[in-house]
Amino acid sequence: MTRTPTLPTWMLIDGGLVEGLGEPIRIDDPATGELAVEVPTATPEQVDEALEVAATVAADWRTAAQPERTALLRRIADVLIDARQRIAEVCTVETGRPFERNLGYVDWTAELFRFYAELSRVDGGRLAPAKETGQLSLAQRVPYGVVAALTPFNYPLALLAQKLAPALGTGNVVVVKPAPVTTATTLLLGELLADVAPPGTVQVLAGGAAVGEQLIGDPRTDLVAFTGSTTVGRSIGERCGRLAKPTHLELGGNDPAIVLSDVDPAVAGRAVAWAAFLNAGQVCTSTERVYVHRDVFDDVVAEATAVAGSVRVGDPWDDDTQIGPLRTREARDRIRKQLEEVRDHGGEVTGGHVPDRSGYFLHPAVVTGIEPTHPLVVEETFGPVLPVVSVDDLDEALDLAADTEYGLGASLYTEDTAAVRRTLDRLQVGTLWVNDPVLENIGAPFGGMRASGNARELGMEGLHAFTTFRHVLWGLQLEERTWWFHPGEELR
Ligand code: NAD
DSSP: OOOOOOOOOEEEETTEEEEOOSOEEEEEOTTTOSEEEEEEOOOHHHHHHHHHHHHHHHHHHTTSOHHHHHHHHHHHHHHHHHTHHHHHHHHHHHHOOOHHHHHHHHHHHHHHHHHHHHHTTTOOEEEEOOSSTTEEEEEEEEEOSEEEEEOOSSSTTHHHHHHHHHHHHTTOEEEEEOOGGGHHHHHHHHHHHHHHSOTTSEEEOOOSHHHHHHHHHOTTOOEEEEESOHHHHHHHHHHHHHHTOOEEEEOOOOEEEEEOTTSOHHHHHHHHHHHHHGGGGOSTTOEEEEEEETTTHHHHHHHHHHHHHHSOBOOTTSTTOSBOOOSOHHHHHHHHHHHHHHHHTTOEEEEOOOOSSSSSOOOOEEEESOOTTSHHHHSOOOSSEEEEEEESSHHHHHHHHHOSSOOSEEEEEOSOHHHHHHHHHHOOOSEEEESSOSOOOTTSOBOOOGGGBSOOBSHHHHHHTTEEEEEEEEESSOOOOTTSOOTTOOOO
């Protein structure tokens, strides 16, 4: 049943909800193509105000007792659950993802805050063996200070929470800037936090690249935590490098899947289709290309094609819908054009049609008969497209899978442990899924290698990412040291 929630438009600065004074962002509903809301953005003066508040509050929050931080994360989890319906409604309007799935993401996000509420109580650093008697050598985990969190459009709540929960839990304060097209979901989080978070610990600004650039360039931000495309991530990395500012880069991918001949091709076909079409392919770890052993190629393609043809694409408010629209008209049109070009050049495309309705819908497509070097195979498509390439053996599959600048994830379908080992040895990826694609485990690290980034979120690693070390060398008593300068003493 279609719902029409009121979309929030106010930002959170210094604990208060304020209207942006800059040019508005026009956010359209991808399921209808119609304007959903206009959100005024932050002016440079408002960004400056938020940063001044953040710098001041950071000094207190870094020394707050851990139970206070833990209590905040628990309160955030509670308000998320209390506002579950409304958050999922706003997120559905903005992302076009089915409402039922968005409910699940609110639950997952609340779970993440609960997880870091407890985990942040556990590890404050370590005690190094002392160099001299009478000393303590504390390797203390300390927060960076002010974190600028820049997030992408595809999972506005969950991907922000992966930064926000560990950052707050370890004593940082956070200034958030979401992707323009999914600003309202993040502003709603700001609205909810206004009631539970100490002013200035979390602030939410609306804006595009200009607001992001101001946050990055300002000396009051101590860490930039970015999730988004490799192109933008590289430019942010360059800038932060010049400023000597620590940076987390969670970037794009072009994840391969490899299907070997020992597994049931029908099950593998459904697995790769799910991994490619979930969220209309707008997942950084979507299966973007699959290399299938020639003995099972036809069967895998047949099953993936059957899935592509039967997945229910449609109204995100309908309980039966499995996939909503792409987020933008530009993305939909770009992918449609790519598929037309494949057809024009002799490739075979099954599915991939645009339904006769408004919104940015595109039916999933399975593509065969193209060269392994085709742009649809070697570039990140970020849409519901599955190119399938036949290979003679694992070596050929690994050569093709490894021929990329990305290193986010990869999937392997086999029960042959030697094949798993060879794949682990060969592919430089942050996650290898064996027979069970795309799932995350809140307790295990997630992130990319090479052009897919340098950071880790989730798990203990995702907590540690928001701390740096301070060494405290503590002589328990003031004692004369033989190596000090002593007036009148002869040099030795
Ligand atoms: P994007 O790179 O276009 O934007 C990400 C964020 O950066 C947005 O908030 C945007 O406003 C901001 N931004 C853009 N230019 C900027 C600049 N010059 N300075 C500062 N900030 C700037 O990404 P997107 O299109 O929103 O998201 C899709 C991409 O994100 C895909 O490539 C996908 O693979 C990637 N992604 C990666 C992960 C991961 O964990 N590795 C997760 C989700 C998405």
